[in-house]
Amino acid sequence: MITSLYRQRALLAVLVMRDLKARYRGTFLGYLWSLLNPLLLLAVYTIVFTFVIPARGATTVPYPLFLFAGLLPWMFASGALLDSAVVLADNGPLLKKVVCPPEVFPAVTVLSHLIHHLLALPVLLIAIAVAAGLGELRFPWTVALLPVALLLWTVPVAGLSLAVAGLAVHFKDLKDLLHNLLNLFFFLTPIIYTVSQVPAGILRRSVMANPVAPLVEIYRGVVLLGQVPPLGTWLWATLVAVVFWWFGAFVFGRLRETIAETV
Amino acid sequence: MSAPASVRLEEVTKRYPLLTRRGRLHSLKGALLGGELWRLNREEGGFEALKDVSFEVAPGETVGVIGPNGSGKSTLLKLVAGILRPSSGTVDVRGRVTALIELGAGFHPEISGRDNALVNGMMLGLSKAEVLRRLPGIVEFSGIGAFIDQPVKTYSSGMYVRLGFAVAVAVEPDVLVVDEILAVGDEAFAHRCLDRIAQLQRQGTAILLVSHDLGLVEQLADRALYLRGGSPVLLGTAGAVVARYRSDVASEESVGEAQVGTPRRWGNGDVTLDAVELVDRGGRPVRLLSSGEAAGIRLAYTAKAAKTDFVFGIAISREDGVHVFGTNTELDGWTSERLDGSGEVVVEFPALELAPGRYLVDAAVHSKAGLAYDYACEALAFTVAAPVGWPGSYAPRHAWVPRGPAMRPPAT
Numbered sequence: 309m310i311t312s313l314y315r316q317r318a319l320l321a322v323l324v325m326r327d328l329k330a331r332y333r334g335t336f337l338g339y340l341w342s343l344l345n346p347l348l349l350l351a352v353y354t355i356v357f358t359f360v361i362p363a364r365g366a367t368t369v370p371y372p373l374f375l376f377a378g379l380l381p382w383m384f385a386s387g388a389l390l391d392s393a394v395v396l397a398d399n400g401p402l403l404k405k406v407v408c409p410p411e412v413f414p415a416v417t418v419l420s421h422l423i424h425h426l427l428a429l430p431v432l433l434i435a436i437a438v439a440a441g442l443g444e445l446r447f448p449w450t451v452a453l454l455p456v457a458l459l460l461w462t463v464p465v466a467g468l469s470l471a472v473a474g475l476a477v478h479f480k481d482l483k484d485l486l487h488n489l490l491n492l493f494f495f496l497t498p499i500i501y502t503v504s505q506v507p508a509g510i511l512r513r514s515v516m517a518n519p520v521a522p523l524v525e526i527y528r529g530v531v532l533l534g535q536v537p538p539l540g541t542w543l544w545a546t547l548v549a550v551v552f553w554w555f556g557a558f559v560f561g562r563l564r565e566t567i568a569e570t571v
Numbered sequence: 572m573s574a575p576a577s578v579r580l581e582e583v584t585k586r587y588p589l590l591t592r593r594g595r596l597h598s599l600k601g602a603l604l605g606g607e608l609w610r611l612n613r614e615e616g617g618f619e620a621l622k623d624v625s626f627e628v629a630p631g632e633t634v635g636v637i638g639p640n641g642s643g644k645s646t647l648l649k650l651v652a653g654i655l656r657p658s659s660g661t662v663d664v665r666g667r668v669t670a671l672i673e674l675g676a677g678f679h680p681e682i683s684g685r686d687n688a689l690v691n692g693m694m695l696g697l698s699k700a701e702v703l704r705r706l707p708g709i710v711e712f713s714g715i716g717a718f719i720d721q722p723v724k725t726y727s728s729g730m731y732v733r734l735g736f737a738v739a740v741a742v743e744p745d746v747l748v749v750d751e752i753l754a755v756g757d758e759a760f761a762h763r764c765l766d767r768i769a770q771l772q773r774q775g776t777a778i779l780l781v782s783h784d785l786g787l788v789e790q791l792a793d794r795a796l797y798l799r800g801g802s803p804v805l806l807g808t809a810g811a812v813v814a815r816y817r818s819d820v821a822s823e824e825s826v827g828e829a830q831v832g833t834p835r836r837w838g839n840g841d842v843t844l845d846a847v848e849l850v851d852r853g854g855r856p857v858r859l860l861s862s863g864e865a866a867g868i869r870l871a872y873t874a875k876a877a878k879t880d881f882v883f884g885i886a887i888s889r890e891d892g893v894h895v896f897g898t899n900t901e902l903d904g905w906t907s908e909r910l911d912g913s914g915e916v917v918v919e920f921p922a923l924e925l926a927p928g929r930y931l932v933d934a935a936v937h938s939k940a941g942l943a944y945d946y947a948c949e950a951l952a953f954t955v956a957a958p959v960g961w962p963g964s965y966a967p968r969h970a971w972v973p974r975g976p977a978m979r980p981p982a983t
Binding site: 330 | 682
């Protein structure tokens, strides 16, 4: 799978460019939307959670930033997965009429969502810098570990995207099912709350058992909180990443031959 | 045929599993937990779209695939193109294969023709640099001009397919797979497409052509494969296979009369014409010529008994029946001495200056008194292409010499 994608890297690059060009074609602000969307989102959160529902005390950092740092990678993952569910159907003509390896399409979806994520990152980093300037928090130099945290997100997301893309060709229901599953996982994952807020017991254990939780912990830890999570969390996250990738590549590999004739 | 085949199919069978209501897998649960993923590639049963098909295509050879709807033609093309895998048997393809199954397939409407050409070209196996180098040629061939930088959603359907064709042939494939697409675009573009296909034929591209246009198959293909219900019925020279298909269709329609276009042939059979072919300068059979090119008409014969009284003749007519040219060995002053066994005669034309269009050839061998040994009407059909659609039948080399009027010569 990896070697096939590597051989297609030039095609991948061109397709990612096509995706990005097509997305903002004809809009006045163009790529600025990639910056503007998260900025507006952050502004709304800041207003709501500062003035409407003041949420203080639970987190050591301003709550809007806490929320935002958890939401960004989640949006990357859920966006990529939801798009993967339709990407093969959308590119049906290419698969059926032109010879091309199907795995490039979920890969392109993940890459273009990753690029959107990278475009949104400056908003978060600048907001953190501003908050640090205002004395709300200490600037987290652990941000240097961000590339590792991103890699830990990208690998499992890529794997799941492959599985979702391959299965969605055979099961159109998957898209709706996925939507609901993602909603459920969103609340099962410590994004809008911290693990310590969850009452100890079965509830906390299920949050801890959620494989996405360590990914969020690591990402938010290094980018915002200035904490490097313990080694166990890293190992757990790495295991999750490898297993998801392996699972996705396996499922896709089994379905690969059936895609062109089914899509 | 000593060169290795560009395409080789051996006992290829393609089975489509019968889909359940929801598709090939029965349930998501079954797929993920019940092990259906493991059994997926070991399907038995289902619908056989293609059964035990074997044939080869040599480099530079064109094979037409004909047959009624649902006979497995498109499945065959997709197998050769690598879009589908055979259920059993082997498909061997040497070199780069390009499929012209749907022109402009997968163009993204929101991005420019240039970017779409880049994506499609790369999908067809070119590197980015190669596509960029060929882009001016693509733009020129498609005649799209400045529109190349507009999003393709603004294109007319003609521009769309022209760009698709231009990209596909720019790839210079070793194997070209064509499905029923030459019927697109206007007359001028159709001619350019045929020209380009003839050029690919000369360059040694192996072409597999599916079409319901039997005339086109006769023109372009050297051999043809006739499929029915997924099984090969006949594989042979294009003319013979097309004739068989036409007669099958005719008998199915229970029309008693001779079909228009069915070759008519009579004679006592003392001498038979085994082949009537148009050959190019190098003696290779062709069905498409450029106007003014050297060509010959080759007649291969077998005499059952030795003959001293024989005349070979040919006649060329336009498709609409207008007689263009005819001659025979007696008319040209040759004296017949002896005819025995098998051999061939060729009428050579240093420059066949015919107007563009489709021509039919009658060929005959008969006695001086006119007794036909073998007289084959419309034994051969060929097409002449020209850069300009001159009307008529004769297209001599010519030049305009203005002495007075202010005129600009055509840009070359």
